[in-house]
Amino acid sequence: MKMIQEKYKGFATMLAYAIAPLSGIAVDLYSPSLPAMARDLHVSVLNMQASVSIYLVFYGISQLFVGILLDSFGRHRLNLISLLVFSLSSFAIALIPDIHVIYILRAIQGVSIGIVLVAKRAFLVDMFNGEKLKHALSVLTIVWSIGPITAPFIGGYLQSSFGWRYNFYFLGAASMAGFILDWIFSGETLHTPAKFHFRQIAANYSKMLGTFDFILSISLSGLAYGVAMIFTLTSPFLIEHTFHYNSVTVGYSLLVVGLGWLSGNLLGKALIKTDLNKKLFIANIVQFTTLALMILFFRIAPNLYTLIGFTFFIVMASAFIFNNSFTYSLSRFPKMAGIAGGLVGGFTYILLSGITYLLLLFIPVTELMSLAWYDLILVGGISVVFISFARYKRKQVALKSASCPG
Structure with a gap:
């Protein structure tokens, strides 16, 4: 298992702050495109809004259990797999414009990004302690809030200039960049995995x-x-x-x-x-x-x-x-x-x-x-x-x- 290197700890921490907001951006980026998507896919407003609800349900479900897995099997590997899955599913949504396929892929995205968020939170807990940990988690909360604020602004321009599919191309490219950088510069931070006591x-x-x-x-x-x-x-x-x-x-x-x-x-x-x-x-x-x-x-x-x-x-x-x-x-x-x-x-x-x-x-x-x-x-x-x-x-x-x- 690849452990994080001392010289990359600072950059890996910045990556954690940059990647965590993806969970909120995955909703707010394409919210300005919901009317256009409903028209393009020939579905009702409620059908299109359901894609957000499905994402949130599975995002929530994943957080109920993923902490146990991360404590038992480590953070880095599950985080990388989840980033890759999220990226590929984003590209798939743009390329396969079918509402039922989108529902399935949004459920997959909810689970995968839930794992990423909890893994990054655990990463900070492993890296810091005491007042430094409080500061790190506070920064994470503020950074997470900034993501959903700026995402609709970006999404509105992408929709106006290129169409709704480019919102998902953007999500796919951003998460793929996160995957590559995390793979190169980050690593495992859990030194002693917890035993699974049901x-x-x-x-x-x-x-x-x-x-x-x-x-x-x-x-x-x-x-x-x-x-x-x-x-x-x-x-x-x-x-x-x-x-x-x-x-x-x-x-x-x-x-x-x-x-x-x-x-x-x-x-x-x-x-x-x-x-x-x-x-x-x-x-x-x-x-x-x-x-x-x-x-x-x-x-x-x-x-x-x-x-x-x-x-x-x-x-x-x-x-x-x-x-x-x-x-x-x-x-x-x-x-x-x-x-x-x-x-x-x-x-x-x-x-x-x-x-x-x-x-x-x-x-x-x-x-x-x-x-x-x-x-x-x-x-x-x-x-x-x-x-x-x-x-x-x-x-x-x-x-x-x-x-x-x-």
């Missing part, structure tokens, strides 16, 4: 899934991310069909809303030490207030600026909730961080894909108010889960106080 692993999974606040925090993450994802899936159709703008404008619009997502994440990090329940409550109030104003302006001034302006702040508040709930769930079981990370990431994306698909299935994208209904349901769901979470935490504090009198 009973212990099953017991750990059972303990986590039986912890109420852990499950509620994951639910908050999925619902909050759903607010951003539902805009990503519906805005290309709304902007092109309702306002009659092109794919480049779609890309710019997603770029602006993506900056809202990044801002919310950065604000969440800045206020990390503030009382959790208080800041989640305020963020949810901001969501409802902004949503009420958005619905009002959709009635009196329905235009692109109204859509993007209010969505920016709703998504920003959602990102703030996501950042805090995701961080809480990841830190809930510090002694089982690997399995916890897989469960958090896996269930968040499975929940995300399920919710968004059901919303699109029962409320078709026909007008601006469709987006308002999506947001109202998601924000209402956040409120219900948050109230349950806050009550549970208060109950736990009361029980702890009662057991430690004086």
Whole structure:
């Protein structure tokens, strides 16, 4: 097994930061092309949006179990295989324009890129410790956020200039470059593979899934991310069909809303030490207030600026909730961080894909108010889960106080 060389550690770390955002870019790059793909493949809007949901489901499923494999068999080899599979499947989607083939290939891409992301996260854990590790993981989170922000901007221009297939050529070329560079400059970082103890692993999974606040925090993450994802899936159709703008404008619009997502994440990090329940409550109030104003302006001034302006702040508040709930769930079981990370990431994306698909299935994208209904349901769901979470935490504090009198 090829171990990483000391002289290449710095460059290999930069590669990890560069490759990790592929997981988000794989959705956002081709989102401006969804209307064109639906027309070209002669399928419905829902059929085309399902390609995103399928990717997210398998992306989530892979994260549930891949951590165990990476700890037992190493990071480097599985990472390389997955990058190659992702690259080849991207080229195949561009060359075989059939919706059913695309569904299968998107499922394969979800699994393969899930392995890559978890492997790169594990790479950083192997390379750093203490404060340096916290810094490295923080940088990874910010870099990951930048990818989906810039991807629609690039995808919009590729769609406008060359057509939707070039989005997948771009994905294939980028991941192939990552594969080649990783093969040459990176290497295995796991020195002592973990033994596979099925009973212990099953017991750990059972303990986590039986912890109420852990499950509620994951639910908050999925619902909050759903607010951003539902805009990503519906805005290309709304902007092109309702306002009659092109794919480049779609890309710019997603770029602006993506900056809202990044801002919310950065604000969440800045206020990390503030009382959790208080800041989640305020963020949810901001969501409802902004949503009420958005619905009002959709009635009196329905235009692109109204859509993007209010969505920016709703998504920003959602990102703030996501950042805090995701961080809480990841830190809930510090002694089982690997399995916890897989469960958090896996269930968040499975929940995300399920919710968004059901919303699109029962409320078709026909007008601006469709987006308002999506947001109202998601924000209402956040409120219900948050109230349950806050009550549970208060109950736990009361029980702890009662057991430690004086």
